[in-house]
Amino acid sequence: MAKTQLPATMKAWVLEEFNTPYQLRDLPLPAIEDLNDLLIRVEACSYCHTDAVIAAGTVTPPTLPHIGGHEFAGTVVGLPPGKENDDDCHGYRLGDRVAVSGRGYHVCGRCRECQDPSPPLPDPPGFSVFCPLSGAGLGCHNPGGFREYAIVDARQLALIPDELTATEVAPLMCAGLTMFAAIAKCELSPGHRVGIMGCGGGLGHLGLQFASRMGLKTTGVDVAPRALQLARELETGATIIDASKETAKEVKQRMGEEDGWKLPSEMGLDVVFILPDTQKAFEYGVELVRDGGRVVVVSFPSDGFHVSAIDLVFRRIKLEGTLIGSNRAMRDMFDFCKKHGVRARKSEYPFGKLNELVQDYHAGAPGKLVLKMDMHE
Structure with a gap:
């Protein structure tokens, strides 16, 4: 040229x-x-x-x-x-x-x-x-x-x-690459349960699409009516939860019944991604995770999050952060978006x-x- x-x-x-x-x-x-x-x-x-x-x-x-x-x-x-x-x-x-x-x-x-x-x-x-x-x-x-x-x-x-x-x-x-890389780092297999706190936001609605099209059992959580509406309009097959109407305990119990688990420690998500920057959203997400599960923090409020030692020690919750993805992840993401219409x-x-x-x-x-x-x- x-x-x-x-x-x-x-x-x-x-x-x-x-x-x-x-x-x-x-x-x-x-x-x-x-x-x-x-x-x-x-x-x-x-x-x-x-x-x-x-x-x-x-x-x-x-x-x-x-x-x-x-x-x-x-x-x-x-x-x-x-x-x-x-x-x-x-x-x-x-x-x-x-x-x-x-x-x-x-x-x-x-x-x-x-x-x-x-x-x-x-x-x-x-x-x-x-x-x-x-x-x-x-x-x-x-x-x-x-x-x-x-x-x-x-x-x-x-x-x-x-x-x-x-x-x-x-x-x-940023939004897409961050979520694509965050899911990739968890090395999940089809059928694993994942949750996305803030599912109707910029990162969240892309995460819903990536996770569901990877064959993961996906649960999206939000409270804002417009965000919830957008998440439902995506028609990803994900379960969309209004956290203002259902408690994490209720949602987790329903997951356990669907999966056939009887003990509360067995029920819940394998991984949850925390996108909002509120303590309330963080705690809701952590409660949704099964014992031994994983919490991936994407947001960064200036005051941070309060983490319960009970969750880390007795429930053996794994806590980590994530930021962006590599150039290789960027190229893989483009291929995925083309193939799956994200x-x-x-x-x-x-x-x-x-x-x-x-x-x-x-x-x-x-x-x-x-x-x-x-x-x-």
């Missing part, structure tokens, strides 16, 4: 103060300064809970002013110096449609994590999305996708399958409506909210 003439400036949404609306600014087009980097024209950027806590300054606050957005997709429009004639950088060329996960930006390649990448589905030695020297990645510590053009590391990308649009891919770059339920907003999108997010809009760059007000 021939190189196109690029503008000298671009529009970008900038966070200038915490807990304030984003400001739309004219900024210089970012320049490629690293031989691993590419310039992309952003086509879609999805909004995530992490974007909300960063904008509030409560978790890993970036230096202000800051351009957020850590799950996005676009088209390669610029290669690093010296690569223009080769038309190739780490296998990517001008015109390629690429998916960008915010983690893994400028990894060192030498630290313990990079040399022995964390599971599940780890990348080859020399690269890890969890490299501690890469910081919190694009959209978190470094400028992200809430802009018309962005600098990305070619080593953190994946080609977008022809079957998927940019607005379908963007929500998968798609995010999303609402699309024109580029000029980011602050309206944020308001809807805080008002409890279910599914994923996506900024689409070629939509105009």
Whole structure:
């Protein structure tokens, strides 16, 4: 593909103060300064809970002013110096449609994590999305996708399958990849019972689809009417529970009757994924797990969670956290989405409506909210 003439400036949404609306600014087009980097024209950027806590300054606050957005997709429009004639950088060329996960930006390649990448589905030695020297990645510590053009590391990308649009891919770059990797790390087999607390949210409704299509007996739990409605509309075959109407004990007892277990310790989920950041949701999820089961924490409230030693010692509950997935997991996820029809339920907003999108997010809009760059007000 021939190189196109690029503008000298671009529009970008900038966070200038915490807990304030984003400001739309004219900024210089970012320049490629690293031989691993590419310039992309952003086509879609999805909004995530992490974007909300960063904008509030409560978790890993970036230096202000800051351009957020850590799950996005676009088209390669610029290669690093010296690569223009080769038309190739780490296998990517001008015109390629690429998916960008915010983690893994400028990894060192030498630290313990990079040399022995964390599971599940780890990348080859020399690269890890969890490299501690890469910081919190694009959209978190470094400028992200809430802009018309962005600098990305070619080593953190994946080609977008022809079957998927940019607005379908963007929500998968954090929410989808996090849930896909979280389920993969548990090494479950068809028939195992899993639960998803917060099943109607951005991560939750994707987790419902992944888990059910993997053949797992899936239970989704939520309390918000709009979230519950979305979860039921997915028609995944999962059991959807309104936690405001049924106790965890009642739900667990019903599972035991279905599975033929008689002792309370035998009943319940093999694994539960905790997505909400409330203590009440955490405790409900833990109670649903059978003795010896597993609790996987995905959320990160600033005050943390209170964990009962009784659950850890006498019930032998295993507790662990999870974050994002590797590049290998990203590619596997795309294959799975193509094969099984997994798609995010999303609402699309024109580029000029980011602050309206944020308001809807805080008002409890279910599914994923996506900024689409070629939509105009």
